[in-house]
Amino acid sequence: MQHPSTKPITRDEWRRQQDACHNPGCKASLRSGDIMDVHEIIGGPIRSKTITMPETWIFLCRRCHEHETSCPSQDRLVRLLTVKQWADPEHSNPSAVIRLWRPKCTKEFLAEMLNAVAKEYAKIVKELQ
Helix, strand or coil: CCCCCCCCCCHHHHHHHCCECCCCCCCCECCCCCCEEEEECCCHHHHHHHCCCHHHEEEEEHHHHCCCCCCCCHHHHHHHHHHHHHHCHHHCCHHHHHHHHCCCCCHHHHHHHHHHHHHHHHHHHHHHC
16 A cells, blocks of 8 residues: 555556556456556446545456446455455555445454455465466
């Protein structure tokens, strides 16, 4: 996560720092000529807010992006938060994103979601070894 005293990164600056699809195992990249998109993990009615928040951005090839929605299910949110943590740990903040997705969530629900992200992360690491 970015230090609070530093200037926040813009979406365009962040996009220029990316090359490959964040989806683990996907080989698509700008260098290989693939079309890439920035996707907000959550958007929909709060997109005007999330479009400025790097913790909600993932970089996807067009093929992977086609399968995403702006209002993910709980299971899909876990997967997307894991992808973010895997590909962009500097800007990953699962707790903040979960609270945006469910503003009135309990501490127990938040802990459950973070545990699910940790399990999914371990699964990805194992699959890619």
